[in-house]
Amino acid sequence: xxxxxxxxxxxxxxxxxxxxxxxxxxxxxxxxxxxxxxxxxxxxxxxxxxxxxxxxxxxxxxxxxxxxxxxxxxxxxxxxxxxxxxxxxxxxxxxxxxxxxxxxxxxxxxxxxxxxxxxxxxxxxxxxxxxxxxxxxxxxxxxxxxxxxxxxxxxxxxxxxxxxxxxxxxxxxxxxxxx
Amino acid sequence: xxxxxxxxxxxxxxxxxxxxxxxxxxxxxxxxxxxxxxxxxxxxxxxxxxxxxxxxxxxxxxxxxxxxxxxxxxxxxxxxxxxxxxxxxxxxxxxxxxxxxxxxxxxxxxxxxxxxxxxxxxxxxxxxxxxxxxxxxxxxxxxxxxxxxxxxxxxxxxxxxxxxxxxxxxxxxxxxxxxxxxxxxxxxxxxxxxxxxxxxxxxxxxxxxxxxxxxxxxxxxxxxxxxxxxxxxxxxxxxxxxxxxxxxxxxxxxxxxxxxxxxxxxxxxxxxxxxxxxxxxxxxxxxxxxxxxxxxxxxxxxxxxxxxxxxxxxxxxxxxxxxxxxxxxxxxxxxxxxxxxxxxxxxxxxxxxxxxxxxxxxxxxxxxxxxxxxxxxxxxxxxxxxxxxxxxxxxxxxxxxxxxxxxxxxxxxxxxxxxxxxxxxxxxxxxxxxxxxxxxxxxxxxxxxxxxxxxxxxxxxxxxxxxxxxxxxxxxxxxxxxxxxxxxxxxxxxxxxxxxxxxxxxxxxxxxxxxxxxxxxxxxxxxxxxxxxxxxxxxxxxxxxxxxxxxxxxxxxxxxxxxxxxxxxxxxxxxxxxxxxxxxxxxxxxxxxxxxxxxxxxxxxxxxxxxxxxxxxxxxxxxxxxxxxxxxxxxxxxxxxxxxxxxxxxxxxxxxxxxxxxxxxxxxxxxxxxxxxxxxxxxxxxxxxxxxxxxxxxxxxxxxxxxxxxxxxxxxxxxxxxxxxxxxxxxxxxxxxxxxxxxxxxxxxxxxxxxxxxxxxx
Numbered sequence: 001x002x003x004x005x006x007x008x009x010x011x012x013x014x015x016x017x018x019x020x021x022x023x024x025x026x027x028x029x030x031x032x033x034x035x036x037x038x039x040x041x042x043x044x045x046x047x048x049x050x051x052x053x054x055x056x057x058x059x060x061x062x063x064x065x066x067x068x069x070x071x072x073x074x075x076x077x078x079x080x081x082x083x084x085x086x087x088x089x090x091x092x093x094x095x096x097x098x099x100x101x102x103x104x105x106x107x108x109x110x111x112x113x114x115x116x117x118x119x120x121x122x123x124x125x126x127x128x129x130x131x132x133x134x135x136x137x138x139x140x141x142x143x144x145x146x147x148x149x150x151x152x153x154x155x156x157x158x159x160x161x162x163x164x165x166x167x168x169x170x171x172x173x174x175x176x177x178x179x
Numbered sequence: 180x181x182x183x184x185x186x187x188x189x190x191x192x193x194x195x196x197x198x199x200x201x202x203x204x205x206x207x208x209x210x211x212x213x214x215x216x217x218x219x220x221x222x223x224x225x226x227x228x229x230x231x232x233x234x235x236x237x238x239x240x241x242x243x244x245x246x247x248x249x250x251x252x253x254x255x256x257x258x259x260x261x262x263x264x265x266x267x268x269x270x271x272x273x274x275x276x277x278x279x280x281x282x283x284x285x286x287x288x289x290x291x292x293x294x295x296x297x298x299x300x301x302x303x304x305x306x307x308x309x310x311x312x313x314x315x316x317x318x319x320x321x322x323x324x325x326x327x328x329x330x331x332x333x334x335x336x337x338x339x340x341x342x343x344x345x346x347x348x349x350x351x352x353x354x355x356x357x358x359x360x361x362x363x364x365x366x367x368x369x370x371x372x373x374x375x376x377x378x379x380x381x382x383x384x385x386x387x388x389x390x391x392x393x394x395x396x397x398x399x400x401x402x403x404x405x406x407x408x409x410x411x412x413x414x415x416x417x418x419x420x421x422x423x424x425x426x427x428x429x430x431x432x433x434x435x436x437x438x439x440x441x442x443x444x445x446x447x448x449x450x451x452x453x454x455x456x457x458x459x460x461x462x463x464x465x466x467x468x469x470x471x472x473x474x475x476x477x478x479x480x481x482x483x484x485x486x487x488x489x490x491x492x493x494x495x496x497x498x499x500x501x502x503x504x505x506x507x508x509x510x511x512x513x514x515x516x517x518x519x520x521x522x523x524x525x526x527x528x529x530x531x532x533x534x535x536x537x538x539x540x541x542x543x544x545x546x547x548x549x550x551x552x553x554x555x556x557x558x559x560x561x562x563x564x565x566x567x568x569x570x571x572x573x574x575x576x577x578x579x580x581x582x583x584x585x586x587x588x589x590x591x592x593x594x595x596x597x598x599x600x601x602x603x604x605x606x607x608x609x610x611x612x613x614x615x616x617x618x619x620x621x622x623x624x625x626x627x628x629x630x631x632x633x634x635x636x637x638x639x640x641x642x643x644x645x646x647x648x649x650x651x652x653x654x655x656x657x658x659x660x661x662x663x664x665x666x667x668x669x670x671x672x673x674x675x676x677x678x679x680x681x682x683x684x685x686x687x688x689x690x691x692x693x694x695x696x697x698x699x700x701x702x703x704x705x706x707x708x709x710x711x712x713x714x715x716x717x718x719x720x721x722x723x724x725x726x727x728x729x730x731x732x733x734x735x736x737x738x739x740x741x742x743x744x745x746x747x748x749x750x751x752x753x754x755x756x757x758x759x760x761x762x763x764x765x766x767x768x769x770x771x772x773x774x775x776x777x778x779x780x781x782x783x784x785x786x787x788x789x790x791x792x793x794x795x796x797x798x799x800x801x802x803x804x805x806x807x808x809x810x811x812x813x814x815x816x817x818x819x820x821x822x823x824x825x826x827x828x829x830x831x832x833x834x835x836x837x838x839x840x841x842x843x844x845x846x847x848x849x850x851x852x853x854x855x856x857x858x859x860x861x862x863x864x865x866x867x868x869x870x871x872x873x874x875x876x877x878x879x880x881x882x883x884x885x886x887x888x889x890x891x892x893x894x895x896x897x898x899x900x901x902x903x904x905x906x907x908x909x910x911x912x913x914x915x916x917x918x919x920x921x922x923x924x925x926x927x928x929x930x931x932x933x934x935x936x937x938x939x940x941x
Contacts, residue, residue, distance in 0.1 A: 033267070047264070048263035048264060050259065051256060051263045054256065054259050055256050055259075070248035071245065073244070074241050074245035074248060075234065075236070075241070077241045077244050078236055078237070078238040081238050081240055081262075081263070084263065085267060098221045098222065101221055102220050103219075105218065106219040163505065163506050163685065
């Protein structure tokens with residue numbers, strides 16, 4: 001994974017703030033991938049971005065962000081796994097295109113990743129896709145219209161974007177006959 | 180629900196076992212190779228769970244988790260940790276090893292060698308926890324998933340080395356679990372691991388090379404990563420660090436504050452980014468000080484609560500004005516304390532601090548030492564009667580509160596008494612020489628506004644004196660020195676350090692911006708009353724600390740913005756403050772344009788409501804807006820939104836030469852932060868454009884000519900005379916109306932609504 005040092009820690013800081021946690025945990029890193037590690041007071045450490053993220057959500061008492069029934073919970077876990085295994089460190093242009101294409105189809109009938117409810121999957125997918133989406137041309141953003149719509153929705157969700165750059169999506173279609 | 184599993188797919192094992200272990204009601208269906216069950220996935224799936232609700236799950240781990248969740252089992256953090264580890268680390272390694280074994284036929288130790296460290300990891304955890312299963316004494320989804328990953332490769336615990344005792348025991352236990360046995364039987368008979376051969380052969384050969392170790396170098400400019408990682412200086416690029424004077428948290432900003440500081444800096448920041456300079460724009464609220472303490476008492480809150488409340492107000496206002504900060508922070512953070520105390524210590528060690536007893540005004544009625552701004556009196560220099568105790572508003576001279584004639588406590592109007600207190604002073608005279616040396620260099624190479632140079636010059640000419648940097652207050656950065664521990668830093672020593680600490684909250688590599696004068700160009704934006712602190716006091720602090728601090732290269736100061744015939748005054752309710760601009764319903768861009776058009780450079784200017792309307796209508800709308808609209812609409816209506824290739828006539832070329840000149844001027848001006856003049860260049864360009872369109876009448880030159888309109892009109896009249904079919908007449912009328920509309924649009928006029936005769940248009 002082509003990551004800078006502390007990449008996971010930075011994202012977890014962002015997540016903490018968006019969850020309203022003020023404590024500011026300290027994160028270490030481990031391994032070549034610089035996987036983030038959280039030292040907890042009440043037990044051994046936790047390793048792994050999605051694991052720590054889930055833990056933070058519980059810490060912030062916002063369990064609804066993990067899904068409200070078995071199905072939704074499984075969907076959340078699926079996309080969290082997708083984020084760290086398929087999206088992170090992805091530099092191959094063709095693979096990125098496939099990711100965006102698949103997501104665009106997937107999001108066609110969904111407001112949020114799980115359907116109608118905002119969850120941790122939306123937050124981590126947003127953070128994970130930010131640099132990819134930032135690089136898209138206007139035409140590509142129009143091509144992956146549902147991804148753009150979902151992304152724009154999430155970046156405006158209170159507390160999520162913070163210091164990340166706001167990515168502009170033009171509302172008027174410039175390229176006709178895309179669909 | 181239906182579970183689709185591809186023939187010979189190893190992942191099927193964990194899923195089947197999980198289904199069995201949780202008792203989930205699943206109907207198993209075999210997927211042919213290259214099967215496409217899930218509609219939104221491009222690549223063919225090997226595994227899919229189709230729920231009754233219509234949802235698909237494609238991740239084997241998620242499917243396993245779903246089964247367990249259905250049976251009511253909650254998932255612990257440790258189970259999550261195992262699953263994440265399995266997906267990220269174990270699975271890829273095991274797949275590779277399985278490929279090597281089954282397809283390439285390698286055996287034994289060679290195989291195990293590649294996954295040895297993963298096996299050790301599991302073993303270690305089991306040994307440490309001393310439990311039967313991975314997360315405790317009952318089996319969880321983590322056990323099933325890890326077993327499912329390992330079984331195709333290992334199959335028998337006997338192939339595991341003896342020293343991995345805990346792992347061996349665990350694996351054996353899992354193998355004997357009924358759901359696991361059944362799943363294994365189902366998928367691995369009769370050929371064992373060779374069942375997977377056909378499937379695996381179709382996969383690409385795994386890349387078993389180790390990843391290159393991550394470099395120790397700090398983040399470099401990587402296209403595509405820049406937005407996520409903090410922005411840091413890049414060698415070889417122009418690195419521009421922009422600050423805007425930190426607004427005091429208590430004061431709601433008015434239009435003058437906005438144009439003086441954040442908006443000017445914003446324009447330059449945006450320009451800087453367009454020029455592909457590596458740009459960082461930071462700002463935040465200045466929160467320490469006595470005013471906040473007082474306000475807190477008034478409102479019955481703690482100073483921290485006040486700051487939280489007002490910081491949010493500032494933040495919202497600037498957001499509405501579209502100010503593109505990279506980070507908007509605040510001065511009340513631990514970083515501020517650390518950095519300020521560090522600078523202090525270094526000044527102390529290098530003997531740039533003096534101690535002295537200070538006579539301070541203390542209001543016995545209010546029971547506190549009065550901060551300078553809470554003492555009012557007559558200025559000792561110019562006799563202005565409403566001088567405040569730190570700076571005279573009229574003559575601008577910095578004064579000490581005790582020098583005021585007829586001092587009064589601002590709160591209770593009582594007469595304060597003089598009391599003695601020990602304080603620390605920054606020895607400016609001792610630093611004067613290096614200050615002047617630095618100024619000379621900075622002025623030679625940097626774009627300081629002339630008022631900034633002048634004010635600095637007169638300060639130094641008046642003679643630098645030691646400045647007191649401590650105060651007897653509670654709400655501030657504590658002084659880390661015995662004998663002074665009950666005191667805090669004076670806000671004007673402390674506040675500019677806020678730029679550094681705010682950056683430190685943005686990135687822990689802040690020193691690459693702030694201790695890097697060779698690679699960083701620092702721009703400070705402010706109104707002129709802040710100049711001495713940014714050009715003398717703060718640079719002296721940094722020079723004295725001798726830590727290679729980045730000093731300001733370009734100090735950009737504005738004059739004052741007045742309001743109609745007078746000045747902005749919150750107490751008197753005069754002027755546009757805070758949310759008032761937003762509440763008018765007039766969009767932010769209108770305000771931005773007018774304020775920039777009016778930017779007080781060189782001399783004061785005044786905001787005027789009539790002028791707001793006039794300038795926007797005549798310049799923004801009729802000039803720039805009109806040009807963009809006409810040109811854009813013309814191209815989209817008649818050329819399908821694409822600018823076609825052109826043959827340039829001599830007239831065209833002359834126009835382009837003019838535009839090029841203007842553009843060049845624009846760049847020259849804006850590089851030097853001459854914003855007002857640069858704006859006029861833009862308006863000049865659009866004026867040229869408008870004139871050009873007007874003179875050349877392109878609407879007459881395109882194929883919609885008035886004669887075509889005429890012919891169509893005649894044709895319609897004929898049809899009507901002949902009493903032709905109504906449908907036919909209506910069709911031709913539509914064509915006629917369309918032609919009319921085209922012509923009108925091309926002329927840049929408003930198309931009138933078509934007459935509602937005949938068939939209603941959809």
